[in-house]
Amino acid sequence: MDAFLLLDQWAFLIPLLMVVSFALVGLFGTRLRALEWGGWAAVGIGGIAMVLGVGIAIGEMLHPGTYVNAQYTWLHLAGTPGPFPEGISLVAGTLVDPLSALMLLVVTVVGFLVLLYSIGYMHHDRGLPRYYAELSLFLAAMTGLVLSNNLLEFFLFWELVGVCSYFLIGFYYEKPSAASAAKEAFLVTRIGDVLFLLGIFIYFFHFATTGPSGGWAANGFVFAHGTSPFLPTGSVGSSTLLTIAGLMILGGAAGKSAQFPLHVWLPDAMEGPTTVSALIHAATMVAAGVYLLAVTSVFIGFTATDQLAIVAVGGFTTFFAATMAVVHPDIKRVIAYSTISQLGYMVMAVGAGFAMVGLFHLFTHAFFKALLFLAAGSVIHALGTQDLFKMGGLRKPMRVTGTAFAIGGLALAGIPPFAGFWSKDDILGSMYGELGSHPLYWPFWILALLAVFLTAYYIFRAWFLAFGGNGPRDPTLPPAHEGSWVMQVPLVILSGMAVFGGLLIFVPGFQGLLLYGAGASGIPPVYGPTDLALSGISVTLGAAGIGVAYWLWGNGRIFVLPESSPLQPVRRLLLNRYYLKAAYDWVGARAVYGIARGADFVDRYVIDGTVHGFERAFGAASDRLRRGQTGVVSDYAAYVIAGLLGVFVLLLLVAPYLLAHLGGT
């Protein structure tokens, strides 16, 4: 009983273990006789972390709604009159609560399975120690983020997650496309990070003196205090400033969780190893954005405008991403678009106020998405290609993989009793109950409903193309085979979770994980299908999607859109990803490189030119200086004189001007 609560105090061990694994494998991995040994070390440590994570989750199930906060004051700045009368503290600590326990369960279990699977998937790769070191650090960052007990610590781990994803997406850095995909992921999410940081600042200032024992700033901006959120609930109201802060948080989440319009990095992130994609898409990076929204909505709160914006972004992205998955020929990218789309559901649910419902979908999605990716990884491992149109007939030589992919597909399509059905239906049902009081939610809810059809269609299109038919369409492919046991075991475990994961909500203990502050912060817990008619509609849509996929692609059929079809422009638009990426590249190339070139230009021509100008102006004096020394030195002397004149201009003209316009101090 209490052993679990004690365990919560030691939750920091989980990220610490993964850091140890990172240091161990990273520093000494190359020195080992067999490169796999480093991998097995990481798997072992990941296993211990998983045991701890599961233990913490079980503890939370046994003590529903418990908070355990463990922290130490990192640094404290004395107070001064102004916005922070009690000073500012930074604390480092962990908070174990239902939110973090649920996430910890997802991250450590999926993380461990991916580590294990990678032994088989990556065994031929010379960069194995680096891979395991980076993967360990990635898991350390994600578990640290989940356990953070304050926003700043959260942000630090958030950044670390971003850095690790940069390294992992660019793992095959010799490949130019991988290097540029990594850069793209880093830069696009960084836009979100800057917004997130601004949001944090607004919250910090606004709530600096709010809350018990000296205010939020003096207490290190922690989320929870005792057994309740630190900030009084409902303190958000409808302030414009806080609406902006909420939108900034949404921006941060949109960057990490690849929501429109910051979604462009995620499909390209497929350049990394498939195992990394599985981790990024299921449990780590993209989950961080949804988790951020959930944490913010529970501990700080969103204004009504923010909620609408979040619902709009989520609902639109759900549909938008699904349309792009419909035409794509690459097996990994189809799954990648489905991730964006599914994240849209979660974002929408959190935005509408159903944080735990959204996280429940994150939970089920993590398992079936990891399953889909690892199954796709098996295919790629066996064939060496990602092109769906070259594959075919794989269900016979790869029975485990084919079944696993089908189970993942059914879960994704929302067919009962597979996991995805329960959580997706929960989202649609909960939202449906709110539509009466929020009429503006309607269009986004309908988009989300339509996406169910598209989802079922595109995932089964992929299944029929890869596993259906009688044999590969490209005869040059090597004969397919299953991977070793380390690759099959994770597939089987994840298949089990994809079948039964959704049914967990009927287990009373598990409900404890979803019972976040029910009553206290007014988040109604919703279990299972609330509206049978609605469930009927969504299941019918899903089944119809599968049916259409079979009609067009089943039994080795290839559906070719006629050249004269009026749908051709639409197809091109979708294949080109709505031309958004091209547009971003154009802007990015001009903005970023333009600034750097501009600085270079200024230094080379403007500054040097000015200096030479002064030299000429000083005439004789300058000449005398130069005769004695090299030309360069007299340049620098001229710099000093020019600088001196600049200082006078600054002191006598610019400073008074600025003083008058900035209003003094």
Next chain:
Amino acid sequence: MVAFSSFVGPFVPELLLLGGMLLVLLLDVLGVRRNETLATVALTALALAFLSILGDLGFAPLGVLATVGPGALNVAPAAGAAPLYHLTSFGLIFQAIFLVAALLVVLASSSRPSGERGAPIFYGLLLLATVGMLLVAVASDLIFLLLAVEVVGVPSYLLVAYRRGEARSMEAAMKFFIVGALSTVLSFYGASLLFGAYGSTNLFVIHAAAASVGTPVLVLVGYGFLLAGLAFKVTLVPFHAWAVDVYDGAPTDVTAFLAGGTKKIGLFAFFLVFLGPVLLVHPATAGASPFGGGPLDLGPTLSIALGVIAVLTMTVGNLLALLQKEMKRMLAYSSISQAGYMLIGVTIGTAPALTGATLQILAHVLMKGGAFLVVAGVAGLGIGPLIDDWKGLGVRRPLLGAAFALMLLSLAGVPLTIGFVSKFVLFSSAVQAQGWFIWLAVAGLLNSALSVFYYARVLKVMYFDRTDPIAAIEAPPASGLGAGGLGYGRAAAIGLAAVLIVGIGLYPQPILGAIQSAAQHFLLTGV
């Protein structure tokens, strides 16, 4: 105000260093030129001086320890007294920081090749420059201050050129000297103008008189000259141009000393000279600007001018660092941008801001000094000057790579390093001060984000751009020194800097608290 006599007596650290210097030169005359011996002498002198300063700090953490005025020793500054020498706990902290810089450099230099020419000159000059640095930290008179700055300046010109016969070093030294001499002239001219306005060169008198004399243009011009002269030392834009060539041309250990050590005296001089007027607010005596515009008010005018220069310095430094291909030049430009952050402390002038600037200075000693020591060591391993030459170093030399990576991460302000702590304190002090100071925090944050790019690029080269790993591992080290060709002294210095970077980053509270109370005390009693 309570006066404490110093625990070990005034001038003891300075005398210890002078003794060490004389001993080094004596050994040279006697023909003992072994590098290890000379380094041991210098290290001992520095360590003793460091201990005596720690003793003073422990003895009277918040006292004005000693003042030396005309005819008076060890007395508290009476009202209207004009001491030359004024030892506060804040100054002691700076002395300690300066000594850390010198210690790291000497420790690293102890593992240089034994037969190198000019070694006695190197240690002698380094100790002499350190004496000057310690004197800067206790000055309370403009002339004393500027002379102390020269005591640092002249040896450092020579240090750059101590390897006679190396054309690049000689050229760098020549540039350094000419531009340095020019800025000295500017500083002294500024001091003479202030003397004309206030009738004294004593900083106490000047700051006290500023309230009654008001703000004639003469004063402003005087401060302008001083600003330009001292900005040279701190490498503020637009007085930064010499720094890159000199840092690049100097022997890298000397560069570590220049960037980590001597540059910081300029900042302390800024504290001494400008904090008084910056904090002065007396709108009643404000004069009108001779060129039209709003009224001239000394404090806010200087503060805004310093703020503009700070933002300019960090931005220009960062942008140019972004374009560099050589490691030393990149670090030199990054050093310029870091000076911009430090200047924020003077611009704001509150105790938290001073604390932040001091921490930033300490951080810079460790991370930039340390980084240049790594660069010097890596050059000894036969690796070229370009960033691209560092390919795969992180994999081949995991510990050296990790230490250098830590220094870069700290420079970028990544948490759990001292660089984050100092930037956090500095920027939150700007926020606490409110008003337009908040823009300094914004500029600082944007610049930090920008700087990540060029530091990350080095990390990428070190860890991800690999040449053939097997061949590189088996290449023999270029020198016959221990610790894989680095030499034990250098390895120890690099390790010490890295450990301090993380140690203070993880547990900043003791040092932060000490600096905070010393800064508060300095603002109450200091210059």
